[in-house]
Amino acid sequence: MNFSLGSERAVVGVDVGGTKIEIGAVLGDGTVLCSKRYSMDRSSQEATVSSVIDALRDFMGTTWPGAKLPAIGIGLPGDIDPQRGVWLRSLNMRISQPVELAHLVRVQYGCPVFVDNDVHAATLAELYWGAGRDSESFVYVNIGTGIAAGIVSNARLLRGTSNFAGEIGHMVVEPEGEPCHCGHAGCLENVASGGGMIQSAIKQMERYPHTVLRQFREEDRLSSSTIFRAAEDGDELAAAIAGRALRGLGIAMVNIVNLLDPEQLIFGGGVLRSRKLIAYLEEYVSRYALAGNRASLKSVRASSLPVDQVGLLGAACLAFNQEEVN
Amino acid sequence: MNFSLGSERAVVGVDVGGTKIEIGAVLGDGTVLCSKRYSMDRSSQEATVSSVIDALRDFMGTTWPGAKLPAIGIGLPGDIDPQRGVWLRSLNMRISQPVELAHLVRVQYGCPVFVDNDVHAATLAELYWGAGRDSESFVYVNIGTGIAAGIVSNARLLRGTSNFAGEIGHMVVEPEGEPCHCGHAGCLENVASGGGMIQSAIKQMERYPHTVLRQFREEDRLSSSTIFRAAEDGDELAAAIAGRALRGLGIAMVNIVNLLDPEQLIFGGGVLRSRKLIAYLEEYVSRYALAGNRASLKSVRASSLPVDQVGLLGAACLAFNQEEVN
Numbered sequence: 001m002n003f004s005l006g007s008e009r010a011v012v013g014v015d016v017g018g019t020k021i022e023i024g025a026v027l028g029d030g031t032v033l034c035s036k037r038y039s040m041d042r043s044s045q046e047a048t049v050s051s052v053i054d055a056l057r058d059f060m061g062t063t064w065p066g067a068k069l070p071a072i073g074i075g076l077p078g079d080i081d082p083q084r085g086v087w088l089r090s091l092n093m094r095i096s097q098p099v100e101l102a103h104l105v106r107v108q109y110g111c112p113v114f115v116d117n118d119v120h121a122a123t124l125a126e127l128y129w130g131a132g133r134d135s136e137s138f139v140y141v142n143i144g145t146g147i148a149a150g151i152v153s154n155a156r157l158l159r160g161t162s163n164f165a166g167e168i169g170h171m172v173v174e175p176e177g178e179p180c181h182c183g184h185a186g187c188l189e190n191v192a193s194g195g196g197m198i199q200s201a202i203k204q205m206e207r208y209p210h211t212v213l214r215q216f217r218e219e220d221r222l223s224s225s226t227i228f229r230a231a232e233d234g235d236e237l238a239a240a241i242a243g244r245a246l247r248g249l250g251i252a253m254v255n256i257v258n259l260l261d262p263e264q265l266i267f268g269g270g271v272l273r274s275r276k277l278i279a280y281l282e283e284y285v286s287r288y289a290l291a292g293n294r295a296s297l298k299s300v301r302a303s304s305l306p307v308d309q310v311g312l313l314g315a316a317c318l319a320f321n322q323e324e325v326n
Numbered sequence: 327m328n329f330s331l332g333s334e335r336a337v338v339g340v341d342v343g344g345t346k347i348e349i350g351a352v353l354g355d356g357t358v359l360c361s362k363r364y365s366m367d368r369s370s371q372e373a374t375v376s377s378v379i380d381a382l383r384d385f386m387g388t389t390w391p392g393a394k395l396p397a398i399g400i401g402l403p404g405d406i407d408p409q410r411g412v413w414l415r416s417l418n419m420r421i422s423q424p425v426e427l428a429h430l431v432r433v434q435y436g437c438p439v440f441v442d443n444d445v446h447a448a449t450l451a452e453l454y455w456g457a458g459r460d461s462e463s464f465v466y467v468n469i470g471t472g473i474a475a476g477i478v479s480n481a482r483l484l485r486g487t488s489n490f491a492g493e494i495g496h497m498v499v500e501p502e503g504e505p506c507h508c509g510h511a512g513c514l515e516n517v518a519s520g521g522g523m524i525q526s527a528i529k530q531m532e533r534y535p536h537t538v539l540r541q542f543r544e545e546d547r548l549s550s551s552t553i554f555r556a557a558e559d560g561d562e563l564a565a566a567i568a569g570r571a572l573r574g575l576g577i578a579m580v581n582i583v584n585l586l587d588p589e590q591l592i593f594g595g596g597v598l599r600s601r602k603l604i605a606y607l608e609e610y611v612s613r614y615a616l617a618g619n620r621a622s623l624k625s626v627r628a629s630s631l632p633v634d635q636v637g638l639l640g641a642a643c644l645a646f647n648q649e650e651v652n
Contacts, residue, residue, distance in 0.1 A: 079618050088618075137487050149585075153486070158479050160587020161463050161622035167584040170616055172577045175500065184580065184614040251498045254510060255581065258493040259475075261486020288510040290496055292405050292414075296487035 012064060013316030014074040015118070016052055018042065018092055018145075023059040026316035030129035035312060036063050048093045049101070056105065069111045073318030074101060075121035075311055082116045082163055082318075114318040119166060121314030122268055122303075123150025123157055124321050129313060130305040131266045138264035139256055140303070141168065143224075143249075145195045147188055151260060169193065171255065173248040188252050192245040194224040200241045201227060208237035225270060228277065246277065250284035253300075257289040261296050268303040268310060278302055338390060339642030340400040341444070342378055344368065344418055344471075349385040352642035356455035361638060362389050374419045375427070382431065395437045399644030400427060401447035401637055408442045408489055408644075440644040445492060447640030448594055448629075449476025449483055450647050455639060456631040457592045464590035465582055466629070467494065469550075469575075471521045473514055477586060495519065497581065499574040514578050518571040520550040526567045527553060534563035551596060554603065572603065576610035579626075583615040587622050594629040594636060604628055 010025040010033050017040065024035030038055035041047040052074070060069075078090025085102025089095050102113040123140040126132040132140070132152060140150040147169035151158040158165050169189035170182050177186025190196040201213045201222060212235050216222040224245070230238035253265060265285070267278060282300035289297070305313060336351040336359055343366065350361030364381035367373040378400070386395075404416025411428020415421050428439040449466040452458040458466065458478060466476040473495035477484040484491050495515035496508050503512025516522040527539045527548060538561050542548040550571070556564035579591060591611070593604060608626035615623070631639060 151585075153479070153484050154482075156480075158484070158586070160479070160619075161589045162587060162618060164616070164618040164622060165585065165587040167587075167616055167619060170584045171581045173498070173501065175573075175577060176502070182614065182616060184577075247501075251501060251510075255497045256585075258496045259477075259491065259582075259585075260484070261488060261491040261493075263487045288508065290490070290493055290508060292488060292490040293486075293493060296490060 009070050011070055011316050011319035012059070012072045013312045013314070013319065014052065014056060014072065015311030015315045016040070016074065016076045016093075017118075017311065018077065021052060021055045022312045023055055024312045024316070025064045026313065028320060030125075030313060032309060032312065034063055042093050045094050045096060045099070048095060049099055052101070053104065057108075060109065069109060071112045071114065071319035071322060072105055072109060073121070073315045073320070074105070074113065074115045075118040075315035075318065076101075076115060077118055080115055080117045080163060082114065085113060085115050087115060112319075112322060114322055116163070116318050118311060118314060119148040119150050120157060120159070120163070121318050122310050123152060123314075124317040125305060125310055125313040126150075126266055126268070126303060127152055127155065127157070128317055128320070130303055130310075131301055132264065135263045137260075137262050138266055139260060139262045140266045140268060142268040143193060144269040145193060147193045149256075153260070168252060168256070171252050173251045174244075188248050191248040197224045197227050197241050197245055198222055200244070201237065204237055204240070211235055211237040213237055228274065232276070246280055249281055250288070253281055253285050254288045257285055257293050257297055261293050263296060263298050265297070265300045266303055267301070268307075270307055335396050337396055337642050337645035338385070338398045339638050339640070339645065340378065340382060340398065341637030341641045342366070342400065342402045342419075343444075343637060344403065347378060347381045348638045349381055350638045350642070351390045352639065354646060356451075356639060358635060358638065360389055368419050371420050371422060371425070374421060375425055375430075378427070379430065383434075386435065395435060397438045397440065397645035397648060398431060398435060399447070399641045399646070400431070400439065400441045401444040401641035401644065402427075402441060403444055406441055406443045406489060408440065411439065411441050413441060438645075438648060440648055442489070442644050444637060444640060445474040445476050446483055446485070446489070447644050448636050449478060449640075450643040451631060451636055451639040452476075452592055452594070452629060453478055453481065453483070454643055454646070456629055456636075457627055458590065461589045463586075463588050464592055465586060465588045466592045466594060468594040469519060470595040471519060473519045475582075479586070494578060494582070497578050499577045514574050517574040523550045523553050523567050523571055524548055526570070527563065530563055530566070537561055537563040539563055554600065558602070572606055575607055576614070579607055579611050580614045583611055583619050583623055587619050589622060589624050591623070591626045592629055593627070594633075596633055
C-alpha cells in the first residue's frame with residue numbers, strides 16, 4: 001500500500017451504489033474528514049455516469065475545494081478493469097458499454113484515479129483499517145442484495161485473471177435447487193442473499209397463510225434481516241427460509257476454509273452483523289472443515305468498520321493502494 | 327524461483343508415495359538425469375521414515391555419488407509444514423507424530439532440504455515445466471485415490487495460513503449425499519475420486535446383477551479408469567457412477583472458476599488424462615461459469631508432464647523453489 005502519500009494529505013473516495021453516491025475526503029489512517037451523499041439516477045448508462053461526474057464536481061467545488069489532490073478512488077458495482085480504469089458492465093446500473101471512468105475523471109482533476117468493484121474495495125478497507133489489519137490471509141464475504149467475496153492471501157487481494165475473483169454468490173450449494181439466472185441451479189445467492197431470500201418468501205407465501213412475512217411485505221419491510229428476526233420469533237415460513245440460507249452459507253464457508261486455508265472469515269453487509277448468525281457459521285465451520293484448516297482459522301467475525309462507511313473507506317483505499325494495481 | 331542454482335547443477339528430488347519411493351537427479355530445466363525406484367514399507371511411522379532415509383542413502387551412494395549437492399526436495403503425502411521442514415501427519419503413511427524430516431536429511435548430506443506435500447510439489451512442476459509455464463494464474467487438480475488442488479495466483483503457489491490450501495476433495499457437491507469421513511456429506515472425493523468411485527461400485531453391485539464391474543472387481547482391476555470405460559461401453563452401474571463423478575467435478579470446477587478466476591484448469595493424475603472427460607468438464611464450465619470468469623479461462627487441459635514423472639519433478643521443484651518457502 002502506497003502510504004507514502006502520508007496521512008496529512010487526504011484522498012477522495014467515491015462510493016457508487018444503487019440508490020446513492022457517497023463522496024468523502026479520507027486520510028491515510030482511515031479518518032473521514034468530511035463526506036456528502038448524492039442521489040443516483042440510474043435510468044440509463046448516460047444518467048448513471050453523469051450522476052457520478054456531477055456529484056464529484058459538486059463535492060470538489062463546495063465541500064473539498066482544497067489543495068491539489070493526490071488521488072481519487074472510485075468503488076463501483078459490477079465488472080471493472082482496474083488496470084485500464086474501465087467500468088466494463090453492471091446490470092443494476094445499466095452499464096452495458098465499457099466506460100473509461102478513470103480517464104474521464106483524471107482529465108478533470110489532474111490526479112491519478114483508481115477504480116475497482118465495491119467488494120474488492122471493501123476488502124482492501126478491511127485489510128488496512130478493519131478486522132483484517134493483523135491478518136495476512138482472510139476472506140471477506142459481503143452479503144447484501146447479492147453475495148460476493150474478497151480473498152486476501154499474503155496480505156494482497158487476489159484478483160484472478162481479469163479481476164473477477166471472489167464470485168462466491170454463484171457457488172452451488174443446492175445442486176437440486178431452483179434455477180439461477182446464471183444458468184446453474186442452487187447458487188448461494190439464490191438461497192442466502194437479501195434478494196434471494198425475499199424471492200423465496202414471496203414464492204412460498206401462499207402456502208403459509210399465517211406468516212408474518214405477508215404483513216412485512218405489505219409494509220414494504222420484507223428483507224433478510226426481518227426474515228431472520230421472524231424466524232427467531234417462531235414464524236414457520238421465515239424459519240424455513242432462514243434455515244436454508246444458513247445451511248447454504250455454512251456449506252460455502254466450509255468450502256472456502258478447506259480450499260483457501262484462511263486465518264479469518266470476515267462478514268460485511270448489514271445482515272451478517274448479527275452475533276447469532278455468525279456464531280452459527282463459526283459452529284458449522286468448526287464442525288465440518290478439515291482439522292488442519294479449522295486450526296488455521298483464528299476467527300469468524302463481523303467487519304469492524306461502520307456499515308455505512310465501509311463503501312467510502314474502500315473507495316479511498318483504492319487511491320492509497322495504487323502501487324498494487326499498477 | 328531460485329534458478330540461480332543454474333541448470334548445470336542437478337538437485338535431488340524424492341517422491342514419496344504409498345507404495346514406492348522415486349528418487350532422481352534433476353536439472354534446472356526439468357531434465358531427469360537418472361532416477362531409481364525403491365519399495366516403501368509403511369507398516370509403522372518408523373518403517374515409513376526409514377524407507378525414505380534408506381532409499382536416499384542408497385541413491386546417494388550408488389546412483390548419484392557426485393559432487394556436493396546444491397539441494398534436496400522431498401514431496402510427501404499428508405500435512406506438511408514447509409517452513410519448519412516437518413512432516414506433520416499422514417493417515418495413509420501412518421505418520422501420527424511430527425517428523426523433522428528436513429533436519430534429519432540435512433544433517434546427513436549437508437545441503438538445504440525442502441519438504442512439501444505432493445500436490446503442492448506437482449503444482450510447482452506444472453508452473454515451471456508443465457502446462458502452467460506460460461500462465462500466472464491456474465488451478466492444478468489432482469485426481470487419484472483422493473482429490474486435491476494447487477492454486478497458483480500471480481505465478482505463486484497459494485499456501486494459505488498453514489499450507490493447507492487446496493483441499494478441494496472436501497468441497498460439498500451433493501449436500502444430501504452420503505456421509506464423508508470428514509463429517510459432512512456429499513464431498514467431491516466421495517463421488518469422484520478413485521477411492522470413492524470404487525466404494526460406490528462395491529456398495530451398489532448387488533442391485534446390478536449383470537454389471538461388468540463385478541468381474542473387474544474379481545480380477546482386481548476395478549478403478550476409476552475401468553469404471554469410466556465401462557460407462558462408455560454402456561454398463562448401467564458404471565454409467566451411474568461415472569455420471570455422478572462428472573457432475574460433481576463439473577460443479578466443483580464451476581465453483582473454482584467463479585471464485586478464483588483462473589486462466590487455466592490443469593488436471594493431473596491418470597484418470598483425467600482422458601480427452602472425453604476433460605471435454606465434458608470444459609463444456610460444463612463454459613455453460614455454467616459466469617460470463618467474465620468464463621472469458622478469463624483460456625484452457626481446460628491435462629497436465630503436459632509425464633504421469634509417472636510428475637511426482638519426481640515436483641519434488642525437485644521444491645529444491646529449486648527454495649527462495650519462495652523461506
